[in-house]
Amino acid sequence: MTLDENIVLALGTDYTVDYVTNPETGQQELTVNFLKEIDRAFFITYRTKVLLEEGSEQKVSNEVIIKGNNEEEVEGGDNQELGVIVNDGGGTVVGKRGSILLEKDSATTHNPLAGAVFQLYDSNGVSLGAPVTTGSDGQVLFKELVYGNYILKELKAPDGYNLDSALKQGITITVNAESSQTGKIQHLQNDPVQVTLAKEDENGDPLAGAVFTLEIKQGENWKPIREETELKTGEDGHLTVEALEEGTYRFTEIQAPDGYVLNTQPIEFTLVKNADGVIPALTLDPVVNYQGGLEITKTDANGRPLAGAVFKLTKDNVTVIEGLTTEKDGTAKANGLAPGVYELVETSAPEGYTLDSTPVRFEIEARAAGAPAPVAIYLVNQKEKPTEVTVKVPPDAQSPGQTPGKAVEKSPGTGLQGPGGIGTSLLLLVAAGIILWRRTKPKEKR
Known part of the structure; x- marks a missing residue:
């Protein structure tokens, strides 16, 4: 059988390669899958890097399994074990095998992170095995590695975390006696989103x-x-x-x-x-977050604004604001009100107007989409009525033709008036004085 070196199969078109390393045991498995029908003989050439300790004879095994499926399943292979002696390793480190335990943690909580995917390379940039993923403890263990430097790259960060920029490019890790100690952990961190x-x-x-x-x-x-x-x-x-x-x-x-x-x-x-x-x-x-507001508008019966109305505001029987007074435009405002039910009471009316002390209840709502509108209250004051004074004339001081006990009314700016006009009024006052004088005159002694 003659090898035709001019015919080379293309990766991805004619075949695929899957290379897996068990991080716990170091056992490696290379699988080549042909994507097309095999109608001739093929040579498969590959190289294996053997990691051995210096100065001792060790066994290296290589097992090849071939499986095909056509009209009948064909299975065969070659399993051969060879003895190898390393005479010169070029130093005390070369040939020594060890391990390194890595743990992926959160940079803020320092909790272990699952789902980080790593790829290990040798110092020349050749990948060693398949990518490995951290478990729930955030750890991956690389074993059976010859002492020396390796390149570690993070291919995928845990969900919700960002790739470390240095790990993305690749960092150097060292396998030696210290890294191989039981319980020795090298921590790698990711920043969370x-x-x-x-x-x-x-x-x-x-x-x-x-x-x-x-x-x-x-x-x-x-x-x-x-x-x-x-x-x-x-x-x-x-x-x-x-x-x-x-x-x-x-x-x-x-x-x-x-x-x-x-x-x-x-x-x-x-x-x-x-x-x-x-x-x-x-x-x-x-x-x-906002607080509620109140806006009072005080007017007279004709809608004209009234200044000087004074109010007290309470909530749950506790005074919140006292002395809340309307300005020239008839308004008074209060802000910074917590949600709840309030009571507003007028304590002093504008000058010339009647006090209305009827409590007004209102509520600041507990929920609002954005800034709540202030509660608006409109109140009206009525003008004070003129004061009326009533004077009753004694029966024996009635003028002729006047009804006994008839009231004399006082109107602002007009003085006392009766049926007989001003003269009659004065006469009545004089008569009343005479009657009073007569009643208080002392008795003469006989």
Whole structure:
């Protein structure tokens, strides 16, 4: 049989190669799959790097299995074990075999991370085995490696984490006696994808105690995530969520800070990888919690604004504001009101108007989409009626023709008037004085 070296099969077109190394045992397996019908003989040539310790005879085994499937299954192979002696390794390190245990952790929580995929290369950049993936303990163990330097690359970061830029390019790791010690771990970290929400009041001051839910969009629906974790703003007003994957999300407030109106507007955001395959940290625009407001408008019966009306505002029988006074435009405003039921009472009316002390109840709603509108209250004061004075004339002081006991009324600016006009009024007053004088005159002694 003669080999025709001009005919070379193309990888991916004529065949595929799968190279797997068991990281626990170091056992390696190379599988070549032909993609087309085999109608002639083929030579398969490959090389194996043998890792042996210096100065001792060791056994190296090589097993070849060939399987085919046509009209009948054909199976055959070659299994041969050879004795090999290493006479000169060129130094104390060469030929020694060891291991290295790697653990992938979060850069913020330092918890182990599953799902990181690594590829190991020799110092010349030749891949050693197939990629390996960290388990739930975040660890991968490379065994049966000759002492020396290797290149480690991270092919895929754990979900919700970004590839480390150095690991993406490849870092050098060293296998030696120290790395091979039991319990010796080399830690590798990934930065999580971080999204930060800031809560503040209308003045820009941070608000603690706001609680949120987090959902991810799936098609046209929203699916809750992180339900086991309380998503609550801290003393700095910040809430940071880590380890989110690409996608569209939304925060929804379910509990407002004490004394504030719950803001029902969802906060939606989207995470995407940039050209480097990294999801940058995202800080959302500040989300404001508001308090309620009150606006009083005071007018007369004709709609003219009235200044000087004074009010007291209470909540749960506790005075919140006292001395709230209307301005020239007839309005008085109060802000910073916590949700709840309030009572407004007028304590002093504008000059020349009647006091209306009837309590007015209103409520600051606990929920609003954004900034709530102030509660508007319109109140009217009536003008005071003129004061009326009634004077009754004694029966024996009646003028002729006057009805006994008839009242004499006083109107502003006109003096006392009776049926007989001013003269009659004066006469009545004089008569009353005479009667009083006569009643108080002392008796003469006889």
